[in-house]
Each structure stands twice: as C-alpha cells, then as structure tokens.
Amino acid sequence: MQVEITVNGQAQGHDVEARTLLVQFLREVLGLTGTKIGCDTSSCGACTVLVDRESVKSCTMLAAQADGAEVTTIEGLASGDELHPVQVAFHEKHALQCGFCTAGMVMATVSLLDEIPDPSEREVRLGLEGNLCRCTGYHNIVRAVLEAAQAGR
Amino acid sequence: MIPAPFEYVRAGSAEEAVATLAEHGDEAKLLAGGMSLLPLMKLRLATPAMLIDVGRVGELSYVRDAGDHLEVGALTRHRDLETSELLAAQCPPLRTVAAEVGDNQVRHRGTIGGSASHGDPASDLPALLLALDAVFMIRGPASERTVSATEFFRGFLETALEPDELLTEIRVPKTPDAGFSYEKFQRRAQDWAIVGAMAVRNGSTRVAMVNMGGTPLRAVAVEEALAGGASIEEAAERAADGTEPPSDINATPEYREHLARVLVRRALEAASG
Numbered sequence: 001m002q003v004e005i006t007v008n009g010q011a012q013g014h015d016v017e018a019r020t021l022l023v024q025f026l027r028e029v030l031g032l033t034g035t036k037i038g039c040d041t042s043s044c045g046a047c048t049v050l051v052d053r054e055s056v057k058s059c060t061m062l063a064a065q066a067d068g069a070e071v072t073t074i075e076g077l078a079s080g081d082e083l084h085p086v087q088v089a090f091h092e093k094h095a096l097q098c099g100f101c102t103a104g105m106v107m108a109t110v111s112l113l114d115e116i117p118d119p120s121e122r123e124v125r126l127g128l129e130g131n132l133c134r135c136t137g138y139h140n141i142v143r144a145v146l147e148a149a150q151a152g153r
Numbered sequence: 154m155i156p157a158p159f160e161y162v163r164a165g166s167a168e169e170a171v172a173t174l175a176e177h178g179d180e181a182k183l184l185a186g187g188m189s190l191l192p193l194m195k196l197r198l199a200t201p202a203m204l205i206d207v208g209r210v211g212e213l214s215y216v217r218d219a220g221d222h223l224e225v226g227a228l229t230r231h232r233d234l235e236t237s238e239l240l241a242a243q244c245p246p247l248r249t250v251a252a253e254v255g256d257n258q259v260r261h262r263g264t265i266g267g268s269a270s271h272g273d274p275a276s277d278l279p280a281l282l283l284a285l286d287a288v289f290m291i292r293g294p295a296s297e298r299t300v301s302a303t304e305f306f307r308g309f310l311e312t313a314l315e316p317d318e319l320l321t322e323i324r325v326p327k328t329p330d331a332g333f334s335y336e337k338f339q340r341r342a343q344d345w346a347i348v349g350a351m352a353v354r355n356g357s358t359r360v361a362m363v364n365m366g367g368t369p370l371r372a373v374a375v376e377e378a379l380a381g382g383a384s385i386e387e388a389a390e391r392a393a394d395g396t397e398p399p400s401d402i403n404a405t406p407e408y409r410e411h412l413a414r415v416l417v418r419r420a421l422e423a424a425s426g
Contacts, residue, residue, distance in 0.1 A: 001161060018158070018159060019156045019157070020155075021155065024155070040195070041154075041192055041195070041196075042188070042191075042258075043343070045258065051261075054232075054261040055257055055258045056258050056261055056262055057258045057259070060187060060188065060191050060192060060195075060262075061187060061262065062161070062187070062191070064161050064206070065184075065187065065206065065208060108257065108258065111261075112257065115257075125342075127257055129257075129342035129343045130255070130256025130257055130258045130259065130343050131256075
C-alpha cells in the first residue's frame with residue numbers, strides 16, 4: 001500500500017506492505033537508524049518518535065497508521081549544527097552511558113516538555129516511565145530534563 | 154517481530170466500519186490505537202486476515218455532558234480522558250484511572266473503547282467501568298444495543314461484542330464528589346497491575362479488582378459486608394472470597410489473594426479519607 005508520511009519535514013511517499021511497522025519504515029525504508037529497536041514489545045521506549053508532536057512507540061504502530069502524519073525522529077531535532085535544547089541538556093548533564101536508550105529518552109522528553117513545560121522532578125520521572133535505561137542512568141536523565149525545561153523558560 | 158500479512162482498510166465512519174465488518178465477519182479485526190492488538194499480532198497470537206482501522210473515526214472521540222451521566226466516545230484516547238476538564242469536574246475517577254494506563258506513549262495512542270473491547274482483566278479501565286456500572290453502546294449491522302458493564306466482560310479477553318459489532322460509546326454516571334482510590338500494585342512503573350483494587354464511595358460503596366480472575370471483578374463480598382455494617386478492616390478480609398486469581402511469573406494465586414485483601418483495605422481507607 002502507498003503511504004505518505006512527512007518525516008523530519010520531508011514528504012516521503014513509499015509503497016510498503018500493510019504490516020510494515022513505523023520503526024521499520026523509518027530504519028529500513030528511510031535509513032534513519034537513530035531510532036532504536038530495543039524490546040520490540042512496547043515496553044522499553046527506545047523506539048520513541050513524535051507523531052504529530054506526540055511521543056509514540058514506533059515498534060507498536062503501523063506505518064499505515066501514520067499515513068498523512070508528521071513524524072519527527074532524533075535526526076530531525078537539531079537545526080543544522082545547532083542541537084535542540086533537550087540534546088544540549090543531555091550532553092551537558094551527561095544523561096547517558098551506553099547511549100542505546102538516548103534517542104528514545106530525548107524524543108519522550110521533547111513530548112513531555114511540550115505538554116508540561118515546567119515539570120516537577122516527580123512529573124519528569126512519571127513522564128518518562130515508558131523509557132527504560134539499562135545503564136541505570138536515570139538521575140542524570142532527570143537532571144537533564146529539568147535543565148532543558150529551565151532553558152526553555 | 155513483524156505481524157503476519159493482512160489486508161488493511163481504513164474506515165472513515167462508524168457506519169463504514171460496521172459495513173466492512175459485516176462483509177468480512179470473523180476474518181477481520183477492528184484496529185483503534187493498536188496498543189493491545191498490535192503486540193498480540195507481533196507475537197502471532199492473533200493473525201486476522203484483515204484490519205479495519207477505525208483510529209481516525211473522529212466522530213467517536215468525545216466526552217459529553219448528557220444531563221445525569223457523561224457520554225464518552227469509544228475512540229477517545231487515554232490522553233484526552235486524562236486532560237478532560239469535564240471529567241475532572243464530573244467523573245474524577247475516570248480521569249485518574251486513565252492517567253494510570255501504561256505510559257505517556259501508550260496513552261497518546263490507546264483508546265477507552267479499545268481497552269474495554271480487548272477485555273484484559275489486568276487492564277485498569279475495565280475494572281473502573283465495572284465499579285461505575287458503565288453502560289456500553291454497541292452498533293451492529295442491523296441495530297444498536299446497550300449492554301451493562303456486568304454483562305460486557307464475559308471471560309479472559311472475551312466481551313459481549315459479536316464479531317460484526319463495534320463499541321461506539323461508554324456512558325458513565327456523574328460522580329463529582331465520590332470518594333475514590335485506585336491501589337495499583339506493580340513491580341515497574343509502567344507495568345500492568347499484578348493486582349489492583351479500586352473503591353468508589355458515593356452513598357453506597359463499590360469495590361472492583363484488577364487481575365484477580367478471567368475478567369475484572371466486583372468484590373461483592375466486601376460490598377455486602379460494608380452494607381451490613383462491617384468495618385473496613387473486616388470487610389477487606391473478604392476481598393478474595395470466590396475469586397480464582399491467575400498464577401504467573403509475578404505472583405501465585407495465594408499471593409494475589411493476600412494482595413487483594415491488603416489493597417482493598419487501602420483503597421477503602423483512602424476513598425473514605
């Protein structure tokens with residue numbers, strides 16, 4: 001079937017099987033491998049991207065369901081060489097160890113701050129409950145999100 | 154993991170969805186947010202030949218004031234329930250429980266009707282709909298019918314919905330001043346409840362439990378004990394009466410029975426506070 005999805009501002013029209021998952025579409029059809037597949041069962045959040053500005057787990061959504069939507073992946077956050085404020089905060093607060101969960105954490109954070117621009121620490125922890133970090137780097141991640149919120153004020 | 158091949162059709166309206174269902178019957182499944190169905194399909198536990206995507210049927214996404222009750226469209230997302238001012242004012246328990254479902258990403262996609270139709274006894278919303286005595290509006294090829302919450306949840310992943318029917322709306326009573334608490338016991342923040350207990354105190358007291366059997370359950374023995382004048386502590390001791398809780402990697406049936414007694418007591422205490 002034909003799907004038309006705007007990914008990181010670019011219109012993408014492709015003929016795909018109906019069963020194609022959004023994450024497969026991004027990684028295999030478009031070559032955008034910044035979005036990771038972790039658990040593949042919508043538990044870990046590594047595949048988080050934005051669909052019409054809201055965080056979703058792209059391993060549990062069909063490309064067909066995103067037909068006509070605007071998708072943003074980690075590759076689409078920076079403008080040129082200038083990192084997105086959330087990326088800057090993750091960098092400055094060293095909010096990663098191995099980096100596998102990072103793209104999903106950053107995208108979930110962008111969505112969270114869109115909905116709650118000035119969250120409490122508890123709201124940050126609850127807001128990121130859908131993203132797992134196996135390196136147990138949560139404290140620095142929470143610090144980074146709070147910092148990004150402050151930078152955005 | 155990738156689902157088995159299927160044909161994909163997008164329905165533009167409830168009417169169109171029902172007509173397509175009527176044509177394909179058992180072979181087709183309705184897809185709303187996909188938060189329950191897609192994982193089942195990826196694990197090949199479900200292999201429908203056709204998916205009818207109702208995710209964009211906007212006419213079924215709403216929360217409306219209908220006098221003595223509220224009407225909630227079946228395709229209203231958890232996120233929209235969580236942020237609904239009407240629910241916050243008129244049915245706070247529904248707002249609270251919607252915010253407990255999964256995580257932000259899941260709540261951005263999942264819908265109340267999808268969760269109810271899936272009929273998972275470990276899900277949060279079905280137990281609340283039971284506790285609130287919600288009414289389910291169902292549309293079939295020829296007619297519409299209404300089903301009470303007690304009759305809607307039939308068995309494990311089994312509801313009163315026939316293969317050619319679509320759940321269109323859920324009606325919940327207004328409970329602006331009800332005492333309410335949901336005690337959800339889980340190992341990780343985003344997990345399903347190992348056991349959950351909720352109490353709604355609004356004149357009488359209703360208690361419902363999550364993951365204590367094949368369907369969401371009312372703790373009838375607890376409700377009767379309270380109505381008969383028992384204290385919260387005495388009544389909560391009867392939470393597991395008549396239940397057959399499941400055994401899985403997280404808990405034995407005996408442990409679940411223990412959790413039910415403790416969580417029901419806590420829910421009742423919190424709802425009375």
